[in-house]
Amino acid sequence: MGSEEGENADSLERFCPTDEEIEKWMCSAFEMARDALENGEVPVGCLMVYKDEVVGRGRNEVNETKNATRHAEMVSLDQVLDWCRHSNLDTKSVCEQTVLYVTVEPCIMCAAALRLVNIPVVTYGCRNERFGGCGSVLDVSSADLPHTGTTFKCVSGHRAEEAVEMLKTFYKQENPNAPKPKPRKD
Template sequence: QLKSGFFVCPSVRQAKEALENGEVPVGCLLLYNGEVIGRGRNEVNETKNATRHAEMVVIDRVLDWCKEHNKDYTEVFPQTVLYVTVEPCIMCAAAIRLMSILSCLFMPEGCMSKCYSFGEGPHIVIYGCQNERFGGCGSVLNISSDDLVDTGEPFKCVSGYRAKEAVKLLKAFYRQENPNAPKSKVRKKENRK
């Protein structure tokens, strides 16, 4: 049985590291048999690659872990638990679904001090706050559970675990300047102050 409270803090630490590196503060980690086998944070600005979201980074790291440990990723991913600070975007939700991470639990607000045990088996994605602009688990599209052809198995979602902390990190990011933003966008931001 997995206790979520024990593993959420490392994903928040990944988000804080992303913020310190000028990235949108999203962090995540993947567990397999109760062991962290991959950590990820946004690396979009750092790599100048718009696809390097925390979830994509952690998937790549777990694929590397599988190679190093002579494991078949098609057997590992369905047995993993993904912890992420913000609702996966549409792209990441599709990747999670394709990798067969079959459930996504978004913990209800106000349950921050509790630990949760999941009896249904691994296959879990736990995230903090919703992504109202790009969310792929119900906020914008429901990639996680829609009936889609050739896209892997749907996964369940529950949100809100440590959402206030995730939102606080996002607000801190959006208060600062993005050094990679086009000058026209920076000026628009200055005019809004």
């Protein structure tokens, strides 16, 4: 193993959350997901924790903002960037020491963003069988992708059944933001 790989392994070990930490932070992420559901969004909630402090939190805001990129992870990451600016801290250093907690496996877009900013650990609830970027569809988290940041460790399955039930509840509803069907011209 090369020295860079060894340093990455040491870094991952330092930032592996305990079961108690996972429960604490995932509880807050699920509160964010419930808020998303109550506001007509896909129920995904996310926290980014740096040195035991929440520096970013988000829930899906796609329908609310009419912006398909406003996933919980992206909202949370934007808050981390703002927090770093206001705290006069180096974003790269902060991200390399931040653990992300999210109720559903990050999609490919979000996993790529997390990799680019060098988040070392992502803890999530259920798998995302349609868009998952941590192994369900594509494994952005550990794939050999040159010039795309550092791989990250995934800790999956925490309260997965609860996350799935929330998703089922959302998808049973009608989406008022869905485009209206257009009559066919034959």
